[in-house]
Amino acid sequence: MSSLPATVPPFRRALAALVQWFDSDHAPGGADQVRAEPDRVEWVRCIPFIILHAGCFIVLWAGVSPFAVGTAVALYFLRMFAVTGIYHRYFSHRTYRTSRFGQFLLALWGATTVQRGALWWAYHHRNHHQHSDDPADAHSPHVHGFWWSHIGWITSRRNFPTDYSKLRDFTPYPELVWLNRFDTVVPILFATGLWGLGWLLELHAPGLHTTRWQLLGWGFFVSTTFLFHGTSCINSLAHLMGRRRFQTSDHSRNSWILTFITLGEGWHNNHHRYMSCTRQGFYWWEFDPTYYGLKLLSWTGFIWDLKPVPASVLAEAAAADHAGTIAAAERAALTHPEFSSFKKVVPAAAAMAMATLHASHGVAPRRTDPPAIQRDLTGLAQSSEVTPPGPSATQD
Numbered sequence: 001m002s003s004l005p006a007t008v009p010p011f012r013r014a015l016a017a018l019v020q021w022f023d024s025d026h027a028p029g030g031a032d033q034v035r036a037e038p039d040r041v042e043w044v045r046c047i048p049f050i051i052l053h054a055g056c057f058i059v060l061w062a063g064v065s066p067f068a069v070g071t072a073v074a075l076y077f078l079r080m081f082a083v084t085g086i087y088h089r090y091f092s093h094r095t096y097r098t099s100r101f102g103q104f105l106l107a108l109w110g111a112t113t114v115q116r117g118a119l120w121w122a123y124h125h126r127n128h129h130q131h132s133d134d135p136a137d138a139h140s141p142h143v144h145g146f147w148w149s150h151i152g153w154i155t156s157r158r159n160f161p162t163d164y165s166k167l168r169d170f171t172p173y174p175e176l177v178w179l180n181r182f183d184t185v186v187p188i189l190f191a192t193g194l195w196g197l198g199w200l201l202e203l204h205a206p207g208l209h210t211t212r213w214q215l216l217g218w219g220f221f222v223s224t225t226f227l228f229h230g231t232s233c234i235n236s237l238a239h240l241m242g243r244r245r246f247q248t249s250d251h252s253r254n255s256w257i258l259t260f261i262t263l264g265e266g267w268h269n270n271h272h273r274y275m276s277c278t279r280q281g282f283y284w285w286e287f288d289p290t291y292y293g294l295k296l297l298s299w300t301g302f303i304w305d306l307k308p309v310p311a312s313v314l315a316e317a318a319a320a321d322h323a324g325t326i327a328a329a330e331r332a333a334l335t336h337p338e339f340s341s342f343k344k345v346v347p348a349a350a351a352m353a354m355a356t357l358h359a360s361h362g363v364a365p366r367r368t369d370p371p372a373i374q375r376d377l378t379g380l381a382q383s384s385e386v387t388p389p390g391p392s393a394t395q396d
């Protein structure tokens with residue numbers, strides 16, 4: 001991205017983009033001017049992003065080992081937690097609190113995701129909530145189409161600068177601004193560290209059958225590329241697929257599938273309805289591993305003051321679910337008449353009628369006999385009345 005006017009020669013524009021690889025706040029003409037431009041792909045600025053994808057091909061000649069693949073999977077989920085629990089639920093929405101040192105450690109962890117600095121991420125996400133699915137939303141699939149919302153918007157020059165005026169709560173911390181400005185430092189150190197770890201394992205743990213290039217290929221490039229696309233599903237698919245519990249002003253949806261990919265962010269319609277609570281699965285059955293992880297961290301004292309879902313929002317959710325159930329039953333009756341309630345009632349009513357008919361024709365046990373004790377006494381009385389005198393009496 002360059003902030004130079006359009007009349008600037010291409011080589012100067014490319015030079016500025018090169019500098020921005022290392023200093024993302026480099027903006028000779030001012031960042032406001034860049035943000036005012038129409039969307040346009042800045043290829044030179046995007047080269048590191050392209051390298052991230054191309055680097056996955058390392059595994060074709062580096063080979064594969066269980067340890068390398070396991071590292072890739074573990075780093076996917078550990079860093080997905082950083083995206084959702086740190087960049088999203090802390091820096092974007094402030095849904096819990098921590099110390100100044102704690103937030104610096106969180107920002108470091110988040111930077112290993114290679115999704116740029118915490119402040120850039122939070123700025124764009126706050127803008128997304130402010131303008132969801134309207135033209136000012138940088139990644140709405142309903143405005144810009146699926147691919148632009150998924151990956152294209154990342155390449156647009158107008159989306160590269162951070163608008164610090166929207167981050168007054170974090171700009172007083174120079175350590176956070178530094179990490180945001182030099183946002184390639186941590187990713188480079190992280191990738192180098194994985195490569196170095198692989199080298200150490202080659203030398204000291206040959207039984208793992210892994211190499212430095214496998215850890216770089218699987219642990220960094222493959223894992224990070226999957227992580228990017230997993231995260232991007234929330235920008236694209238979470239506004240396209242799933243169920244809408246709340247009739248929010250945007251197109252956000254709740255999706256179980258996206259929840260597994262993103263550790264709980266699939267409850268996107270819940271989140272758009274109420275963004276300030278720590279959990280996005282509003283009920284225990286709405287799987288939200290990021291929330292469970294944050295809850296564990298809160299027990300250590302590292303973070304605290306996790307924000308709950310307000311009772312009024314839960315009541316609204318219950319009412320919406322109830323209305324949704326009724327609407328679904330009505331739709332089912334219309335589209336599947338064989339399952340209509342009328343056809344369920346008719347067989348039951350017919351069975352009851354047949355049972356009544358049988359009872360009236362004596363199939364049921366008759367109750368005309370008196371109880372057993374009464375019958376015995378009656379028998380005795382009848383016996384004394386009708387029994388003729390015995391032979392001895394006659395003989396008398």
Ligand SMILES: [Zn+2]
Nearest residue numbers: 128252268272
């Ligand atoms: Zn959204």
Ligand SMILES: [Zn+2]
Nearest residue numbers: 092125271275
């Ligand atoms: Zn959000």
